Amino acid sequence: MRIIIQRSLAAKVSVDSQVLGQIDHGYVLLVGIAPHDTEETVQYMARKISKMRIFSDEEGKMNQSLDQVGGQILSISQFTLYARTKKGNRPSFVDAAQPDLGEKLYLRLNQILREDYGLEVSEGRFGADMKVELVNDGPVTIILDSEE
Numbered sequence: 001m002r003i004i005i006q007r008s009l010a011a012k013v014s015v016d017s018q019v020l021g022q023i024d025h026g027y028v029l030l031v032g033i034a035p036h037d038t039e040e041t042v043q044y045m046a047r048k049i050s051k052m053r054i055f056s057d058e059e060g061k062m063n064q065s066l067d068q069v070g071g072q073i074l075s076i077s078q079f080t081l082y083a084r085t086k087k088g089n090r091p092s093f094v095d096a097a098q099p100d101l102g103e104k105l106y107l108r109l110n111q112i113l114r115e116d117y118g119l120e121v122s123e124g125r126f127g128a129d130m131k132v133e134l135v136n137d138g139p140v141t142i143i144l145d146s147e148e
Contacts (some may be wrong), residue, residue, distance in 0.1 A: 005049065008023070032096065045146055067119065075124070
């Protein structure tokens with residue numbers, strides 16, 4: 001599983017000009033699922049996200065977590081995080097999970113973040129052509145990869 005965390009001041013996701021999810025400040029998650037990902041992978045990544053300390057404290061150090069600053073999450077499915085680009089100019093997505101597994105684990109991640117960690121999570125629509133607007137804060141962008 002690969003997840004890009006972008007610290008944001010505001011973000012929203014739309015499909016066909018209809019806003020599906022919106023946050024004031026927090027994280028925008030771009031979530032990619034691999035064929036070998038499991039419930040254990042999702043649990044691990046949810047724990048990492050919930051404990052990540054990338055908000056500044058009083059001294060300006062990245063030392064506070066999302067719950068400490070009252071932030072929210074906008075979660076977006078992003079199979080293109082598994083693009084294979086070594087050969088040619090057209091990416092291959094053979095390393096991404098099939099849609100049924102991808103959607104199941106993406107929704108499970110969001111559920112765990114809500115239920116187990118008490119975080120407010122808005123989400124896009126799996127498999128849809130989404131428009132994401134974001135005001136990146138910092139910018140701070142962190143890459144989580146369950147393989148590392």
